[in-house]
Amino acid sequence: MKVAKFGGSSLASADQIKKVSNIITDDQDRKFVIVSAPGKRDGEDTKVTDLLIELGETFLDEKKVEAPLQKVVERYRDIAQGLGLGEGIVQTIEDDLKSRLAFDSTDEDRFMDQMKASGEDNNAKIIARYLQSIGVVAEYIHPQEAGLLVSDTPGNAQVLDEAYDHLYKLREKNGILIIPGFFGFSKENQLVTFPRGGSDITGSIVAAGVKADLYENFTDVDSVFAANPTVVDNPCAIKRMTFREMRELSYAGFGVFHDEALIPAFKSNIPVCVKNTNNPGASGTMIINEREYALNPVIGIAADKGFSTIYVRKYLMNREVGFGRKLLSIIEDEGISYEHIPSGIDDTSVILENDQLTPEKEEKIIRRIIDELGADDAYFEKDFAMIMLVGEGMHETVGIAARATKALSEKEVNIEMINQGSSEVSLSFGIHDADVDEAIRGLYEEFFSTKEVLQ
């Protein structure tokens, strides 16, 4: 049995949903289907999830929701008409959105979770209805009915272990099961969403729960590439990669897969295949436990913008017992997680994601570092990007860092920070946001210009 997850780009219009239906019915093993909300139909378009966020935020700000509500309803009307489903289901969706808007909005995060989750929920209902209309035995399954239990952390759900046993029981059901991605339910019956891009996570959880033979992740590219195809022309396709490599690359900015998604599939030893809805015959990228890495020690280059650094300097910091713990607890008190902590003798930097910060939090953190830790200097630096080289073969290969720094210097990219992960499957550099694309191209030319085969 297979679990197939279809991303927003695969479900953005009626024509895309028809392609998806063909893919589902082409292979009898595709029993569990996880769907995202409709994504972008072209580069200028807006994902339904973003329209829903706009709708929810408008409601919270000013309560005048007619225009943003109709934008969402129109997307579904377009799809329903293209699938020949009639107006009834569109009205049901509009009613569903209105009932969500009537939810208690005193807890804004919970209210927003209700709004965001409707994107996948209503899409799953439409797709199940369409499959039924063409004679396929298919059923919409609500994540609560499936027992997809998660932590009670709005916008940041984590699966609970009990969920897997509940999901296993889905195997007993007849026909194809259409399950909305992106959200589950807490033990207190609260709807909770995963982080953005979280339908990938649902797919992986369901694959682990039903003990699937394969988790197929359908998107809009033929494979995972060694670098972002919107930055590098015609990059090498990756045929096979390990879970560790994919996790590092997703974490570092490969948009194709959510980094947390791999963990459930990996723990249950379920191979993952990334495939293209628009070209399902292409073999795609297999993500497995181990691979041969003799040909090219580096498998990919990823980069992500939007980081800040807290720079802290204090003379004899290295001798002060507990300094690091106290520094991190100041950051923890603001509910902020950190990414890396490169350190010197008298100074240290803590790298964080910008979107967790506000001017008030920044000011408070700096004040506490100076007052409570007696730092000689502390300040935020902005507009950082992290660029990462990833590959299982890197730790056994001499000279990777030298080649990478040379490639960056030839592109005149200033390196602010270097971090060799202890896993030795990655090497990352802190650079300025503005240099990211040049840096990716420079590293790509260095490590992939001979188009060594990525097996």
Ligand SMILES: Nc1ncnc2c1ncn2[C@@H]1O[C@H](COP(=O)(O)OP(=O)(O)O)[C@@H](O)[C@H]1O
């Ligand atoms: N290294 C990479 N390999 C393949 N795709 C990548 C890579 N880096 C970024 N992407 C982008 O990821 C996109 C697919 O992810 P996403 O838009 O989330 O798809 P979906 O809508 O299927 O969830 C591709 O269209 C591509 O532009």
Ligand SMILES: N[C@@H](CC(=O)OP(=O)(O)O)C(=O)O
């Ligand atoms: N629709 C949600 C969840 C998701 O996974 O979507 P996609 O498969 O389009 O990345 C989002 O946009 O975050």
